[in-house]
Amino acid sequence: MKTVAIVTDSTAYLPNEMLSEYDISMIPLNVVFGNESFLEEKEIGVDDFFEKLRSENEFPKTSQPSIGSFIETYERLSKTHEEIITITLSSGISGTFQSAYSAGGMVEGADVHVFDSEISCMVQGFYVLEAARMAQEGYSSDRILERLNEMKSEGMHAYFLVNDLSNLHRGGRLNAAQLVVGNLLQIKPVLTFVDKQIVPYEKIRTRKKALNKILSLFDESAKDGAPIKATVIYANNKEEALKLKSELEEKYSNVEIILSYFGPVIATHLGEGSLGLGWYRT
Structure with a gap:
């Protein structure tokens, strides 16, 4: 045995x-569209999820x-x-x-x-x-x-760049006023995990600046040459993720990177176009 x-x-x-x-x-x-419930990764994959998301009037729930x-x-x-x-x-x-x-x-x-x-x-x-x-x-x-x-x-790090605030709003993580102000100011929140919760790490104007902030945090861990395992995570923006993965591999010889994705459950809350970078020192 x-x-x-x-x-x-x-x-x-x-x-x-x-x-x-x-x-x-x-x-x-589970991902729930109206009265239909789907087992993620078994009954609904990420590509089918985004396709269904565009055609459904009702925002999905997760369980x-x-x-x-x-x-x-x-x-x-x-x-x-x-x-x-x-x-x-x-x-x-x-x-x-x-x-x-x-x-x-x-x-x-x-x-x-x-x-x-x-x-x-x-x-x-x-x-x-x-x-x-x-x-x-x-x-x-x-x-x-x-x-x-x-x-x-020793530290497991994960930072997520959210492209569209509407999913956070519909999922109850932003109120209507925050949504309007955030969109007007082009706010791209960088999210992370603190005490088991997803919380805003910093609210940054423009996607480029938000990504640069995440990369500066990664550099603090990687620049001394210690071995690191990392992951670049995407939500229906694979080309952007591949580009980032390639740039990181070229800059850091000590980093091993796995390309991954936000599946239906997490993508329900973060939305299409989100990008994540996670890592730990081995």
Whole structure:
């Protein structure tokens, strides 16, 4: 019997080949258009999501996985594993962590540990990949969780540039007055995670200045030559993301970069054209 199984939710946005290579189980969150609910990454991909977003009059909603979906996965994995580690997006922006935790107490046959990444997207994916690699190498759950907490304490960074304020407004994160003023002043908020919540890091006029601010923050971590794993994340603006990835790789020989994307759940709140940069020092 294998020792440790790794589970995550869909907002890590790990490609299928990585899920297969590292034997990671993925549980999807939901995107709801009117009366229709779709499992992200399984029933609706990011391209279909943006296409549907343009044709729908009603703004979509998102919801966490059911406790039952976690129980089903845990019961399946308990037949071949002694322990299960589940890594979720931040508990400050979703009830997914609580669902995973509650389900863990309802399953016999395997000990379930739930780790709150306190972040999301491919930066959450970095935790998942590290845990899966260690699981494949035979490390115990205690050592894997210790390593994940080391990564967290050493600093996992994620900054997002929002192109269109309307999604933040419709999702309840900006009031109408803030929306009007922000659009008039061409405000491009730089967002980050603080205490498990997505918060404005700085409100900057023009997209170029906002991106330069993120790049200056990245440079503070990368300029001393220490090895860094990073991700450039995009929302239906892949060419811009590829250009940024190429520029960073040319400037920093110590940085390994994965290109990723904002899937349907996160893109619902950030909107099309958003751009993210996340990293940690290895």
